[in-house]
Amino acid sequence: MSDEDTIGDGDDRILAAEYVLGLLSPADMRGVEDRLGGDAALRSEVAQWQETFVTFTDPIPEVTPPEHLWPAITRDLDTPVTTRPRRFGLGVLGYALGGVLAAGLAWVAFDSGVMRPAAPEYQARIAAEDDSLVFEAAFDADTGQLALQYRTGGHAPGTSLEFWLIAEGQAPVSVIVWPDGSQAETVELPSDLTGQLTGAVLAISEEPAGGSPTGQPTGPVRAVGPLQGV
Amino acid sequence: MTTRQEIETLIDKCATGDRQAFSDLYRYTSAKLFGTALRILKSEAETEEAVQEIYVKIWRNADRYRAGGTSPMTWLITIARNHAIDRLRARRAMGGGMDEAEAIADAAPGPEALAMAASDRSRIVACFALLPLDRAEAVRRAYLEGETYADLASRFEVPLNTMRTWLRRSLMKLKDCLSE
Incomplete structure (x- = not known):
């Protein structure tokens, strides 16, 4: 890797990484999400970065949730949702004030x-x-x-x-x-x-x-x- | 120990509305997702709420797992991480700044700073090791602390654009190394 300033804003490899890290503005975040459905190459970049960064969670110890959590979840499942999530795949997750916010922008x-x-x-x-x-x-x-x-x-x-x-x-x-x-x-x-x-x-x-x-x-x-x- | 295929099958079954599969999926994976959300949110009560929402989300989006192209655990952990980060950022926006627990935890790099385990991930570890320590730390902070370019710029006391260039170069270096 040369250390020259060769990384343009248009580089999808970097864009995908910034998307996965949650570093993009809400507008850019949405831009990526809008493209994900129809752009297999971008989707693949995103998936590869997700696999890379998820290793940050490897050393995090497991913690068994309290017993009352599962009944609460099953109760929630029976609550009807009024709208389907609007985004494609993991894009559904958004990022607030970067994310909860981005969702609101729709x-x-x-x-x-x-x-x-x-x-x-x-x-x-x-x-x-x-x-x-x-x-x-x-x-x-x-x-x-x-x-x-x-x-x-x-x-x-x-x-x-x-x-x-x-x-x-x-x-x-x-x-x-x-x-x-x-x-x-x-x-x-x-x-x-x-x-x-x-x-x-x-x-x-x-x-x-x-x-x-x-x-x-x-x-x-x-x-x-x-x-x-x- | 549950295999990748077993988890994958359970997610697929969830997509068809199989509640038993969802219950099994929760049993096998909830400790990892709870631990991850707790690490990010640092509050038991908020983590409980978050994990509740995370599993509802997993159930409702199980049909999208295949399109994502990641391993099943990565898909699940990414949902948990993103949801926890959303809550963390909303909390910061509401309360203004970090709470005391966070401040204490932030005083020193966490044990996970560079200690990524799993032998089959040695390549990723090796590539991260090529980055200067502070750059690797910045990437980790974005992922686990939800820090923005602005947060990172002020933490490392550099102008915003410098931070952005730094981080992008580091990501590029990482990418090159991982693609070799």
Whole structure:
């Protein structure tokens, strides 16, 4: 291998490695995933890198999962999914903020006119990577209101789903603790936030019933979605 | 010890909706996937959730295994690794930065830094050994810690583009060595 600067951006061998490592931007990640279905050579590169890097896990000791995990998994299998994963093969896995985010970029149009503001400036699909929890959001700058629409999914008993708005480089700000059973909610965003929506992300965490006790997310992140300018 | 073929057969059966095969697959592979997710997430509670989601994903995507072109364990571990990294990055995006457990674990290179076992993988080990230590470490950090080019650039205190060039050259070197 010469050490010259011969590696162009177009080199699929490197692109495949960066894809497997999760080093690509969400857009480039999607670009690779879109090609995988029809490009056997790229698919082979990806597979070879997966075999190479998986050796990093060789020394990791096995840990037997707790016994309650298996019943929980079989319970989940019986929950119907509303959409098939959209991507090809392992691409289905995406990478967040690189991944959960990339999944959100595959924007699915609102199919309900009920909640949609007349002319939203931003929309988001806030989804778990496997679509086990999905909400949609639309923000109307004229009214300062963020409309949230439940699509699918649930949460553990004794917990609440809490929405967070994360402006670029800022700490999460609580948007709403979702009332159980509600299909749609509208929230007025503080005016200091409405100017920072470009590049912002909506996220949903699972919190103790009633919401985070600290004002910051404390539980697992269940779903993420970037706000997309319309 | 389960053979590659046995695991492969179980995944194929999962693709046809065979719950018994899925149960067997879980029995044979869950300790490896749980260990891997735990290594990445460093939290028992989050690992439990992650592994639950990982197996649901395996069940629902079993029909795609053949198209991937990897060995069955690589396919399973890759699903687990990617899912755990997704959660780790989402957690970082939400909480801002690494938690204490991570910080402690990061203080020194992990035991797996260059100690890849498995004799039939000696070639990969040999090729990694050709890389300067810090470059190999950067690749490992991307894979196991979910670090981005920006994270790596700040860790190794080089400009972003330098980091990118470094890493790409290292990957190329690795590729050349593996293709020999």
